[in-house]
Amino acid sequence: xxxxxxxxxxxxxxxxxxxxxxxxxxxxxxxxxxxxxxxxxxxxxxxxxxxxxxxxxxxxxxxxxxxxxxxxxxxxxxxxxxxxxxxxxxxxxxxxxxxxxxxxxxxxxxxxxxxxxxxxxxxxxxxxxxxxxxxxxxxxxxxxxxxxxxxxxxxxxxxxxxxxxxxxxxxxxxxxxxxxxxxxxxxxxxxxxxxxxxxxxxxxxxxxxxxxxxxxxxxxxxxxxxxxxxxxxxxxxxxxxxxxxxxxxxxxxxxxxxxxxxxxxxxxxxxxxxxxxxxxxxxxxxxxxxx
Ligand SMILES: [Zn+2]
Numbered sequence: 290x291x292x293x294x295x296x297x298x299x300x301x302x303x304x305x306x307x308x309x310x311x312x313x314x315x316x317x318x319x320x321x322x323x324x325x326x327x328x329x330x331x332x333x334x335x336x337x338x339x340x341x342x343x344x345x346x347x348x349x350x351x352x353x354x355x356x357x358x359x360x361x362x363x364x365x366x367x368x369x370x371x372x373x374x375x376x377x378x379x380x381x382x383x384x385x386x387x388x389x390x391x392x393x394x395x396x397x398x399x400x401x402x403x404x405x406x407x408x409x410x411x412x413x414x415x416x417x418x419x420x421x422x423x424x425x426x427x428x429x430x431x432x433x434x435x436x437x438x439x440x441x442x443x444x445x446x447x448x449x450x451x452x453x454x455x456x457x458x459x460x461x462x463x464x465x466x467x468x469x470x471x472x473x474x475x476x477x478x479x480x481x482x483x484x485x486x487x488x489x490x491x492x493x494x495x496x497x498x499x500x501x502x503x504x505x506x507x508x509x510x511x512x513x514x515x516x517x518x519x520x521x522x523x524x525x526x527x528x529x530x531x532x533x534x535x536x537x538x539x540x541x542x543x544x545x546x547x548x549x550x551x552x553x554x555x556x557x558x559x560x561x562x563x564x565x566x567x568x569x570x571x572x573x574x575x576x577x578x579x580x
Contacts, residue, residue: 291306291423291424291425291438291439292306292307292308292335292364293305293306293307294307294335294336294337294339295307295309295333295335295337295339295340295341296337296339298341298370298384298386299370300370301368301369301370303367304366304438305366306364306365306366307333307335307364307365307366307368307386308335308336308362308363308364308365308397309333309334309335309341309362309363309365310333310334310335310360310361310362310363311331311332311333311343311357311358311359311360311361311362311363312332312333312334312340312359312360313331313332313359314329314330314331314354314357314359315329315330315331316328316329316330316350317329317330317344325347326347326350327347328344328345328346328347328350329344329345329347329349329350329353329354330342330343330344330345331343331344331345331357331388332380333386340380341380341382341384341385341386342373342380342382342385342386343368343385343386343387343388344371344374344385344386344387344388345387345388346387346389349388349389349390352390353388356394357394361396361397362396362397363394363395363396363397364394364395364397365386365388365392365393365394365395366392366393367389367391367392367393368386368387368388368389368392369386369387369389370384370385370386370387371384371385371386371387372384372385373385395512397511398511398512399509399510399511399527400509400510400511401507401508401509401510402458402507402508402510403458403505403506403507403508404456404457404458404465404505404506404508405456405457405458405459405503405504405505406454406455406456406501406502406503406504406505406506407455407456407457407462407502407503408454408455408502409452409453409454409455409494409498409502410453410454410455410464411453411491411492411493411494412453412492413451413453414451414491414492415450415451415452415480415491415492415494416448416449416450416451416480416483416484416491417448417449417451418434418446418447418448418449419446419447419448419449419469420436420438420439420441420446421441421444421445421446421447422436422439422441422444423436423438423439423441424447424449424468424469425437425438425439427442427446430442434446447481448480448481448484448485449468449469449480450467450468450469450472450473450476450480451466451467451468451469451472452466452467452468452472453466454466454467454526456508463524464523464524465508465510465523465524465525465526466523466524466525466526467526467529468525468526471526471527471528471529474529474531475501475506475529475531476497476498476500476501477497478497483495483497506529506530506531507529507530508526508528508529508530509526509527509528509529509530510524510525510526510527511524511525511527512524512525
């Protein structure tokens with residue numbers, strides 16, 4: 290999943306997604322409105338430490354109060370970019386984000402589980418042609434190609450792993466998607482090298498995969514909400530603890546979230562705040578189309 294950094298957020302398209310920590314939540318009040326609030330305000334911080342203020346209008350505030358937690362990380366889309374209100378802005382910036390009832394918030398939670406890599410489903414192949422820049426799948430266009438995600442086509446795509454791994458944690462069998470560098474650390478050979486080898490077949494696993502199929506690993510996963518051909522929501526591997534394999538499981542691995550189990554992934558952390566389907570509402574604030 291590719292996220293727009295807050296410093297690069299100059300306009301909002303339909304597919305624009307940000308990944309931010311909500312570091313502070315407060316109510317904007319004035320002395321004139323004694324028990325009432327003007328709006329709910331949040332301070333957002335992205336992975337580069339860049340901060341931006343988000344505002345939630347009074348009539349959406351109660352709904353959001355129950356959905357957002359201070360300190361948690363969220364993947365957010367369908368938000369508006371509006372001109373910053375300069376009267377009580379926490380950060381000095383031209384724009385601020387506005388969450389509306391159309392905004393989607395997906396709490397970003399990582400889980401760790403120990404599971405056996407049973408097989409790799411190659412129905413859709415074990416590699417894909419990825420944009421050199423953002424690693425999204427490139428699309429063919431006339432005699433060339435382009436990236437639908439970032440629009441680049443000035444450099445050749447790279448052949449990138451996308452392994453649809455079937456894993457079994459002794460409770461259930463499920464599919465984990467292992468992309469790019471994480472798969473490369475597991476296989477220890479770049480996908481590009483294997484994909485262009487003599488007799489290589491996109492839909493047949495190279496023999497080197499024998500070293501990993503059947504092994505047990507500790508996987509760190511997150512919910513991948515990006516739509517794919519395989520299913521609408523899948524689990525994306527964010528880390529594989531290969532150390533555990535090398536030391537035959539004797540070495541204890543300490544991770545912050547190691548106590549989490551796969552069972553928790555059954556929780557639905559997706560929150561859609563829409564209450565009706567009558568189409569997008571007209572926002573009161575000016576929407577910045579482009580700059
Ligand atoms: Zn791209």
